[in-house]
Amino acid sequence: MTLCxxxxxxRLELTTFFSMAEQTLWTGQSSQVKNxxxxxxxxxxxxxxxxxxxxxxxxxxxxxxxxERLLTTSGVINKTTETLELYRIRDLQVTQPxxxxxxxxxxxxxxxxxxxxxxxxxxxxxxxxxxxxxxxxHIEKCRLQKRVREVDIE
Numbered sequence: 090m091t092l093c094x095x096x097x098x099x100r101l102e103l104t105t106f107f108s109m110a111e112q113t114l115w116t117g118q119s120s121q122v123k124n125x126x127x128x129x130x131x132x133x134x135x136x137x138x139x140x141x142x143x144x145x146x147x148x149x150x151x152x153x154x155x156x157e158r159l160l161t162t163s164g165v166i167n168k169t170t171e172t173l174e175l176y177r178i179r180d181l182q183v184t185q186p187x188x189x190x191x192x193x194x195x196x197x198x199x200x201x202x203x204x205x206x207x208x209x210x211x212x213x214x215x216x217x218x219x220x221x222x223x224x225x226x227h228i229e230k231c232r233l234q235k236r237v238r239e240v241d242i243e
Contacts, residue, residue: 114227115154115220119147119213122192152211154224157231159199159209175224175231177203179239183221189213197221202239 127143145165153160159173180200189195195216199209214220232238 111158112156113153114156115152115218115223117152117214117218117220119150119211120192120194120215121147122189122194123147123213125188152214154220154227156227159224161209161211171206171209173199173201173203173206173209175228176235176237177201178224178228181221181224181228185216193217195221197224199224 121144124140124143124147127140130140142165146163149165149168150161150163153162157175159175159178161171161173163169163171178199178201182198182200183195184198185195193216194213196210196212197214197220199211201207201209211220
């Protein structure tokens with residue numbers, strides 16, 4: 090093996106190592122159907138600024154699924170980002186109450202082993218995106234990549 094060959098091999102190994110960077114797989118928000126009651130009350134009794142504030146809160150809550158984490162950014166004036174490592178998710182529950190099904194929406198509920206956020210709820214998300222399967226697939230990939238197993242001790 091010549092010096093040129095070993096340099097090429099080293100360059101290929103480094104390229105492979107650095108190409109495994111975290112990638113954004115999905116970014117989304119809850120549907121404004123979540124504020125249906127607030128908008129209805131706005132038409133009847135409640136002032137419009139309250140409904141507008143609720144609209145801003147939903148609009149400024151952004152979920153981002155990467156290859157390793159779930160990031161939840163929220164806040165209208167002050168932004169807060171919560172990070173959840175995918176390998177910490179223990180269980181995934183999908184619910185579709187009647188009202189959400191009318192609009193093709195669903196709620197994803199994650200039970201985690203994270204002490205700061207044991208429950209994470211992503212509500213009013215479009216059903217058509219197939220997010221539950223996407224989350225499940227990437228949770229398993231992340232667990233295999235990091236060689237993590239969940240063990241329940243009673």
